[in-house]
Amino acid sequence: MTVFTAATATGRKRRGEGHTRRDEILHAAKELFLEQGYDSTTIRKIADRVGISAPALYLYFRDKEALMLALCDQTFGHLIEAIDEIERTVAEPLERVRRFGEAYASFGLTHPDEYRLIFMGAHIPESLRKIGHRMPTDDPTRPGVGGALVFSRLVAILNQVEASGVKLRYPADTCAELCWMGIHGVVAAMIMKPDFPWSNRDLLIEGMLDIVAKGIVREG
Amino acid sequence: MTVFTAATATGRKRRGEGHTRRDEILHAAKELFLEQGYDSTTIRKIADRVGISAPALYLYFRDKEALMLALCDQTFGHLIEAIDEIERTVAEPLERVRRFGEAYASFGLTHPDEYRLIFMGAHIPESLRKIGHRMPTDDPTRPGVGGALVFSRLVAILNQVEASGVKLRYPADTCAELCWMGIHGVVAAMIMKPDFPWSNRDLLIEGMLDIVAKGIVREG
DNA sequence: CAGATAGCTTAACGGCGATAAGTTATCAAC
């Protein structure tokens, strides 16, 4: 008779301990995801690693997409924390924009698979690609909104920039979009073509941040 | 007894007419691709539309990826032509950069599925995602190099800018990469989130081109 | 007319995400 708790025992979970199984699934999925990428991370492989049957996963996640989005939201928490830290320690709004960009790029290049899933549509289900579909950005309980959450933080920072008296070349939301698109372009390119002989990766990140920061403020 | 030629007859092709079947496959694949996107464009559906069995496709294409890349190369020809036209009619190098950006964005938003396939990794096979993989950009006969071809044209234009006496803030290749990354960020974002309430799509494109054009030249 | 072979077929393999239906262990209530 073992003395292991339900969380570590290899067999069936006790009643009410299902959430520990859910965590085990997420843990195994993350390992496989990092080892083998999205396409190769199959429901069956995850189930095998956890030590349960494949259909058992569907007790904890509606489908594969929900599982993956739950994974991403977990990872995106780290970026949100980094942004919190910036807002806590950096006062100057324009400097916040730059620090945001650096944290964003660093995160994307450190978590390329999650980044692809959220920002590069590695998985986009057909249902979301239909014309007229509304992004569920207003429901923070839905999994997979990590990206929208991050973006909304940038919008807030750009509003702070404007409120601080800096004259912007474009409306604040347009500036936020331009900032995001610029740094996203850098990150997406490096993730997409990791072996392309980019001239200078650090310079590309800093250069894009310079260009964007300079480009959104009205000169004079 | 019909008088249709081999190209329009419904039955088996005559000897030596296989290439017409190949064209029919590409045509059907393109239709399906535009109607239903990448994932839903299956080998079996393409074969059905052409009126042949699924394995028959493998007489003309090594695998699904090769078929899709052949499709994309065909479409990318239009962008290459647009760039040719710009180089033919626009003399000022910096103006060429801007016109390139406009043509590029216009193309991407007009052909979002092909753009995703080539520049956003909607298909990236696992074999290409391994660390250390070299991009086969130097083999123009390989299908799927449309993207690299387009990028190399931008690099050439930036070299022209530098040769024309304009002082650049960064090396010419870095500037080309920054230009591409900026406009790619805009296009990728709009393709990825087509229903996001972007503040002003035209302004985003023009704004990014302004920002980049201004950002890569040394002031003074 | 007799091969040769381009063009195509049917059948099948191993994999995928997902569902249906049944089984078993656990717990609360009596």
Place this chain on the structure above:
DNA sequence: GTTGATAACTTATCGCCGTTAAGCTATCTG
């Protein structure tokens, strides 16, 4: 302690997918 509800999980299966193997047939060449 027995019972009944049910959480946790299983086996079997479905309908797809890309792809391959093996064979057939119409057409062309000599």
